[in-house]
Amino acid sequence: MTTTSIPEHLQIAFIGGGNMASAILGGLVRQGMAPARIRVVEPFAETRARLQQEFGVQVLEAADASLGQADVVVWAVKPQQFEEATRPVAPHTGKALHLSVAAGIPASALARWLGTERLVRAMPNTPALVGQGMTGLFAGAGASADDRAVIDALLAPTGQRMWLEQEALIDSLMAISGSGPAYVFYFIEALVRGGVELGLTAEQSKILAAQTFAGAAALVQGSSDAPEVLRQRVTSKGGTTHEAIVIMQQHGVEQAIVAAMHACAARGRELAEQFGG
Numbered sequence: 001m002t003t004t005s006i007p008e009h010l011q012i013a014f015i016g017g018g019n020m021a022s023a024i025l026g027g028l029v030r031q032g033m034a035p036a037r038i039r040v041v042e043p044f045a046e047t048r049a050r051l052q053q054e055f056g057v058q059v060l061e062a063a064d065a066s067l068g069q070a071d072v073v074v075w076a077v078k079p080q081q082f083e084e085a086t087r088p089v090a091p092h093t094g095k096a097l098h099l100s101v102a103a104g105i106p107a108s109a110l111a112r113w114l115g116t117e118r119l120v121r122a123m124p125n126t127p128a129l130v131g132q133g134m135t136g137l138f139a140g141a142g143a144s145a146d147d148r149a150v151i152d153a154l155l156a157p158t159g160q161r162m163w164l165e166q167e168a169l170i171d172s173l174m175a176i177s178g179s180g181p182a183y184v185f186y187f188i189e190a191l192v193r194g195g196v197e198l199g200l201t202a203e204q205s206k207i208l209a210a211q212t213f214a215g216a217a218a219l220v221q222g223s224s225d226a227p228e229v230l231r232q233r234v235t236s237k238g239g240t241t242h243e244a245i246v247i248m249q250q251h252g253v254e255q256a257i258v259a260a261m262h263a264c265a266a267r268g269r270e271l272a273e274q275f276g277g
């Protein structure tokens with residue numbers, strides 16, 4: 001889908017002002033959206049003060065009738081807080097388009113709590129904080145093509161988007177890109193530990209590891225060759241990389257990653273069942 005611009009007078013309300021909300025609204029403000037068009041409901045005074053200071057958005061301690069002015073409501077609370085958070089908000093936002101970033105809350109539960117099917121489920125990731133995010137999206141039955149275009153435009157400053165036509169695939173996507181940054185950080189932590197054991201400083205190791213991830217990812221994105229081919233190109237016959245890969249294979253690293261992804265997606269399905277999906 002092509003990215004259209006955000007309608008000029010669009011008003012947005014965020015429910016929850018934590019990491020994900022900051023990533024999305026920070027991108028919008030940096031892109032030039034007037035902060036006065038953004039309201040954030042956030043119960044923690046410290047977080048409200050930070051949002052106001054950093055982005056100049058309007059902050060509310062609790063939902064009130066002013067939320068009725070919002071064309072789009074972005075739900076960025078924890079899954080366990082979600083249903084309770086909808087109670088004071090839903091009476092004001094019947095006409096709005098809703099965007100939920102909560103993991104494991106199915107569209108059916110959102111529709112039940114919000115009283116509308118005009119909604120989109122998103123699965124973002126934390127690199128959205130630096131405009132390098134990857135967000136999966138699934139549109140509810142009441143969301144129009146225009147609604148999808150608005151959501152696409154709102155999320156464009158956070159990075160790339162991928163629309164899925166089957167809701168179940170949101171859990172599969174989460175197992176790669178939603179939770180994936182944690183796998184990458186885990187890998188980097190291990191590289192830093194190994195670097196220190198080999199005599200580098202932790203700082204040197206971190207720089208080397210992060211740039212290696214960024215460079216290798218850029219090669220995958222910029223090349224028509226499969227990752228396997230790119231790997232073979234690094235792995236000289238009788239050379240050093242071969243020794244490293246053999247140890248990873250002996251330790252079942254690939255199997256462990258795939259098993260971890262299955263556990264991640266299964267937890268998403270478990271949460272969905274808990275919320276009546």
Ligand SMILES: NC(=O)C1=CN([C@@H]2O[C@H](COP(=O)(O)OP(=O)(O)OC[C@H]3O[C@@H](n4cnc5c(N)ncnc54)[C@H](O)[C@@H]3O)[C@@H](O)[C@H]2O)C=CC1
Pocket residue numbers: 015016017018019020021041042043044047076077078079081084085101102103123124125126178
């Ligand atoms: N952190 C991540 O990597 C990802 C998170 N998500 C989803 O994003 C959602 C938010 O996650 P984070 O931003 O990381 O959490 P967070 O804890 O940073 O932010 C949640 C915010 O909601 C506020 N809050 C709590 N109860 C509220 C209520 N009744 N009304 C309004 N605000 C309320 C909290 O004070 C907090 O500031 C979660 O549902 C999570 O599943 C999705 C993809 C990736």
Ligand SMILES: O=C(O)[C@@H]1CCC=N1
Pocket residue numbers: 103174178179
């Ligand atoms: O761990 C979680 O539940 C959330 C969803 C994807 C990333 N973080």
